[in-house]
Amino acid sequence: MGNFDTPGTHRGRDAEEAVPRHLSPRYLRQREFPALGAEGQRRLSRARVAVVGAGALGTHVLDLLARAGVGFIRVIDGDVVEEHNLPRTTLFDLADARRFRPKAEAVRAHLARIDPDVRVDAHVAELYPENAEAFLADVDLIVDGTDRPEVRYLLDDASRKFQIPWVHGAVRRSSGTVVAFDPAAGMCYRRLFPHPPKEARNSGVIGPAPTVVGALQAALALRILSGQRAEAVGRLLHIDTWTLAVTSFEMPALRPSASGPEDPCRNPEFPALEASTPDVLVRSSPGSGHPEVVLHPLGGKPVELGEAAGRLAPYGEVTLTPSVLRAEFPRPLRGDASSPLPSPRTLLLFPDGRCVIAGTDDVEEALFVSRLAFGT
Incomplete structure (x- = not known):
């Protein structure tokens, strides 16, 4: 301030x-x-x-x-x-x-x-x-x-x-x-x-x-x-x-x-102004135009980023700060994980529970990634 x-x-x-x-x-x-x-x-x-x-x-x-x-x-x-x-x-x-x-x-x-x-x-x-x-x-x-x-x-x-x-x-x-x-x-x-x-x-x-x-x-x-x-x-x-x-x-x-x-x-x-924001949004990423899925799985409830980082660490490269958790997954998290993805999936997780999963427009895949983060 x-x-x-x-x-x-x-x-x-x-x-x-x-x-x-x-x-x-x-x-x-x-x-x-x-x-x-x-x-x-x-x-x-x-x-x-x-x-x-x-x-x-x-x-x-x-x-x-x-x-x-x-x-x-x-x-x-x-x-x-x-x-x-x-x-x-x-x-x-x-x-x-x-x-x-x-x-x-x-x-x-x-x-x-x-x-x-x-x-x-x-x-x-x-x-x-x-x-x-x-x-x-x-x-x-x-x-x-x-x-x-x-x-x-x-x-x-x-x-x-x-x-x-x-x-x-x-x-x-x-x-x-x-x-x-x-x-x-x-x-x-x-x-x-x-x-x-x-x-x-x-x-x-x-x-x-x-x-x-x-x-x-x-x-x-x-x-x-x-x-x-x-x-x-x-x-x-x-x-x-x-x-x-x-x-x-x-x-x-x-x-x-x-x-x-x-x-x-x-x-x-x-x-x-009178519309309601859905819990799941599929949209294009700013600038790149690449697909991304935005989730609000906890309804705005605070999340412990450190715990989520520990759960995601086995699956990809995790960067943790007090304000955001970023994880990059070079390989599929479901099905055959032996070959790399054409483009990595990236997760941004914020303290209010908002998740942005970039690199996919597959809602089920995005939900799977968020469940890994939240341990649900």
Whole structure:
């Protein structure tokens, strides 16, 4: 967590030199920016932001918001740092990857070294309908750092229900898109994408794409949080960092329509928020597109990771930290175990009992692996 000696103040060399945080010399060049000024910086120091996802987009957004002086940042991410994340992200290093450190915890640690006065509320969790209100209802802005379409509809419903603007970003290969939605102006993601866009598997991505799109998301966030909400929303920008092609235009489709009650932005129901998360989810892994199965076998009850590590050690390579257990199985755990699998199965087990079994879409196989972990 961050360290505020007095809310809204910045510690000098001694207590008597304390000045309001937004007037700290750290932010001098930002205050000199006419569109921001001292009042905009003051607003940033009091702002509360939730960033959902701490991957390629989210880490760049988090880094820039913390450096800009946003006072409170909540990060929600249920994944761990792996070496293949490093070319596209900031805030993480090789030590994080070798420890399979949860991304949310790594973000909190790295941001504390950048500015200990920023309060970072880190959650090693995925965003579900059941926890969305607790994570999102008390902030001033939501920023999309996820690459899951179903989560974006959840963000959109939360935005409409709690009347909170949100900034969407997406990348693919060398290009990306950014746009801000404001429910108070009758804008929503569902009007732009009534149905989930088709996701391309294994399309690849280069580092400059999330770096640029994340920076643009952060710029929109700063504009909204500093009091320029109306000017920041409703314009979509698409950029290709390889060809340098840029397209930016107002989105009439985001504005309120005359379509009546069937307009998704006027719908009094919130289907994504009102859904229930199944105990078993089969989905594509972020980034790679490889299949994975997510299980909640204990219903959120805490699990002893050390005991699970002992049970799994005979079957594969196990890495244990206080926050996550990772096990890799190079050979089948059922049937003929004499020949290696085409791709290893990987288990991530978290203290709340959530299991992610990557490398398979076979639910029975995933359940077998989880039973080994839990000794059931």
